[in-house]
Amino acid sequence: MYVTPEGKEIFVVDGHIHFWDGSPENQRNIHGKQFIECFYAYHNALSPKDELWEKSRFEKYSADDLYRDLFIDGPDDMAIIQTTVLGDFYKNGFGDLGRAHDMAKRAKDRFIINGAYDPRDGEKALEYIHYMKETYDIQGVKLYTAEWKGDSKGWKLNDPWSYRCFELLDKLGIKNVHVHKGPTIIPLNKDAFDVHDVDYAATDFQNLNFIVEHCGQPRLDDFCWIAVQETNVFGGLAVVLPFIHSRPRYFGEMMAELLFWVGPDKILFSSDYAIWTPKWLVEKFWNYQIPEDIAAERGVQLTDEIKEKILGLNAARIYGIDVESKKAKLRAEPVSIAAE
Amino acid sequence: MCEMHEARTLRGDVWQALARVADPELDEPITDMGFVEDVEFAGPPDDAVVTVVFRLPTYWCSPNFAFLMAEGISREVGGLPGVTRVVVRLEDHMHAEEVMEAVNGGRGFQAVFASLCDGGDLSELRATFEEKAFQRRQESVLVRLRALGWSDASIAVMTLRQLDAVDFDGGEAAAQRPRYRELLVRRGLARWPGDLAFRNWEGEALPGDGLKDYVARLRQVRINMEFNGALCRGLQGTRYKEVQTVDGEPTLVDFMLGRVPARETSLTSG
Incomplete structure (x- = not known):
């Protein structure tokens, strides 16, 4: 719960967080080492100085750390955990579904834990989707199209096996598909950040919601164009939001474009924890206004009403969360961690 | 003394040549981005072998972008009078070996990365x-x-x-x-x-009757490029490794920090 300076309570759903193990003990090879170092560089590059973590804590943090950073010190009411397997880089997976469930046991009402699969597994991917539905009743998945697998250096959402998987998600009522567009490696002679496969998938699977993390950046223009045409395409603010600190004017330019094209009902807050923590992000976001000249160009502004949608109501809508009853339930079960 | 004078001039020329190479994704000079880590000279000044060491913000930066920069370095530095050969060294990159083979070995991108290119080239x-x-x-x-x-x-x-x-x-x-x-x-x-x-x-x-929409489209292009530019600078900042300074000689760091004006080296060293 974020309480505004005027005393208003804002329901916060953190749309994209991790519970990872990137520690040296879990790294399978140099790629695993480089992967967590890249995340750590993002953390260092865009965090305020007093929000920086030690590397060892960043590599592997405890369940208590997470509860404190999100729910006690932080303003989150709920958090959506995204599974990121990276089996070629980490022995027990980077963000593992079972490990996330163990961590979440203490406060089940506060978490939505999404699954993940790799359509390159073919039939096995379909079996695994069934398994995740039956075992964990997943409501969404996180797909990372730039993931390596053997000789393959990435895949597309509109590959044939990917479509087979979407058909199954649709059939099982797993509605929310979070898409992380990392730099795809192949084909190497093309633009590595292409987002057009989202367009095909969203057109062909109207019952699914496609939440494109970091709003398709660095292809914001392509993403905006797709999101205008496809009612089921959403933008996640992971990585975009921290610019509010380091480059606030530039952040305003991005938000103006998103509000103009994508609209206030299709943008989702996320901290991308543990790359960043939600406390400073939400505080800065609530107190932010798009600079006048930029707002005037597009005729948009971040009003309190729009901020409330972005911070929680939009995610609540697509995940079927009844905000008032959820608030009452959470109020009755406060989060606590062992005293330090 | 004379040789030092020549070497220093060549050093300045090389830096200027490197400044003409842009990161294709950002359209900003690789020297401004802090990608160039070191330049080494071997051989006489009129027959020099120049080694350029560069490092990108992450291990994962797309290898085709890395190749375009390596190729630009080779072309711009190789075109300088007195330079016989250029060796480009890419550090800490997942496809460093392939990129260096494509550029230094003259095999080209398509040949080295054939299996990952669907038969296309970079045009x-x-x-x-x-x-x-x-x-x-x-x-x-x-x-x-x-x-x-x-x-x-x-x-x-x-x-x-x-x-x-x-x-x-x-x-x-x-x-x-x-x-x-x-x-x-x-x-x-x-x-x-x-x-x-x-x-x-x-x-x-x-x-002539309203550039607003046209400029708005261009603005989106710039917003995209700035996103990467800002991220790359931030990431590079945390990954950048200091280059050692060597007694009194202007080093690469001096050039990077703008301590050595373009032409002043040859005037002051004689």
Whole structure:
């Protein structure tokens, strides 16, 4: 719960967080080492100085750390955990579904834990989707199209096996598909950040919601164009939001474009924890206004009403969360961690 | 003494040559981005082997972008008088070996990365980046002209001669004007001082009755490029490793930090 300076309570759903193990003990090879170092560089590059973590804590943090950073010190009411397997880089997976469930046991009402699969597994991917539905009743998945697998250096959402998987998600009522567009490696002679496969998938699977993390950046223009045409395409603010600190004017330019094209009902807050923590992000976001000249160009502004949608109501809508009853339930079960 | 003088001049020339190589994704010089980590010289000054060491912000930076930069380094430094051979060394990158083999071994991108290219070459990618660079540079100039009070109608009929005469009073637009002009002329969109200064990438004149929508489209291109630029600078900052300074000689770090003006080295060292 974020309480505004005027005393208003804002329901916060953190749309994209991790519970990872990137520690040296879990790294399978140099790629695993480089992967967590890249995340750590993002953390260092865009965090305020007093929000920086030690590397060892960043590599592997405890369940208590997470509860404190999100729910006690932080303003989150709920958090959506995204599974990121990276089996070629980490022995027990980077963000593992079972490990996330163990961590979440203490406060089940506060978490939505999404699954993940790799359509390159073919039939096995379909079996695994069934398994995740039956075992964990997943409501969404996180797909990372730039993931390596053997000789393959990435895949597309509109590959044939990917479509087979979407058909199954649709059939099982797993509605929310979070898409992380990392730099795809192949084909190497093309633009590595292409987002057009989202367009095909969203057109062909109207019952699914496609939440494109970091709003398709660095292809914001392509993403905006797709999101205008496809009612089921959403933008996640992971990585975009921290610019509010380091480059606030530039952040305003991005938000103006998103509000103009994508609209206030299709943008989702996320901290991308543990790359960043939600406390400073939400505080800065609530107190932010798009600079006048930029707002005037597009005729948009971040009003309190729009901020409330972005911070929680939009995610609540697509995940079927009844905000008032959820608030009452959470109020009755406060989060606590062992005293330090 | 004479040899040192020559070596120092060559060092400055190499730095200038490297500044002409841009990150294709960002359209910013690799020297401004802090990608160049070291330059080593071997052999006599009129027959030098120059080794350029560069490092990108992450291990994962797309290898095709890495290749385009390595190729640019090889071309620009290799074109300097006195340089017989250029060796490009890419550090800490997942495809470092392949990129170096493609550039230093002269095998080219397609041959080394054949299995990952679907049989295509980089021409389409190069064209895409050139268009974006053109748009980013043009936006900067257009935004400044409008801020200075030029009407859309007057911008639409502005000639190169007029554009050259505008006093931008420093800033981003002043820096981008020559870079915009270079691409405009290279693409054949203007040749003479009396030619139109502004056309879109397809060669059409700009509308005189409202540039707002056109500039808004260019702004999106710039927003994308700035996102990567800001991230790359931040990531590079945390990954950058200091280069050692060597007794009194201007080192690469001096060039990077702008302590050595372009031509001053040859004047002061004699």
